[in-house]
Amino acid sequence: MSSSASARATAIHTPEAPAPVGPYNQAVQAGELLFCSGQIALDPASGQMVGGGDVEAETRQVLRNLEAVLRAAGSSPALVVRTTVFLADLGDFAAVNAIYAETFGEGVSPARACVEVAALPKGARVEIDCIALVG
Template identity: 60%
Template sequence: MKEVIRTEAAPAPVGPYNQAIAATGKMIFLAGQISLNPKTGEIVGVGDITQQTKQVMTNLEAVLAAAGATWENVVKTTVFLTDLPNFAAMNQVYAQYFNEATAPARACVEVPRLPKDVLVEIECIAMID
């Protein structure tokens, strides 16, 4: 279902992601998640990139589970940060959810603003049978 693509002819990944993933099956496109607590509707970890990233990953995991998927099914993520110096702290949390050898492909970009003025938003694509 998921095959890691690697080549020495392109730069090696500098984090928990791979250069490319070949995938077969049914595609699931997860909307970007921010650090909203689903029960209260309040932002978790105001001003704290670590707490916000943990909540984002919790929210993504809930949507994956509802689709019958796990982190192993994720083939691509996009991370949006309002301040690129938060990359290392976000990446430390993000890395806890993926095996580095089979991690999905990933893009990370800085944006001027995110909904509700959060620090991070992450979206992903997963494949299931």
């Protein structure tokens, strides 16, 4: 396999989204694809959870964080092709889905999976990751 600029992976970082809480990047760009790590409702400035357990407030912050990472890489919600939504309680599906549609409901919505999980980092109720096109 030849080594070329388009085949290299590039880490994406922006102070407009929370710093990673482990050994990973906010996103990695590989060619024209951007792989965004999962975001929870952390405030980028303080690193503290926002929403006080309100899944709607958490979802809005999660989407703000994802949008910041997308912008930092030269992408946008309109270029997202795949998301995964992780919920601590599948009973929150309708509330999360309504807010999710505000960001991803126009044009071609991304392919998506939504799963209930036993727990999320820092007691979050929702986490979303995505894959997007760049450029």
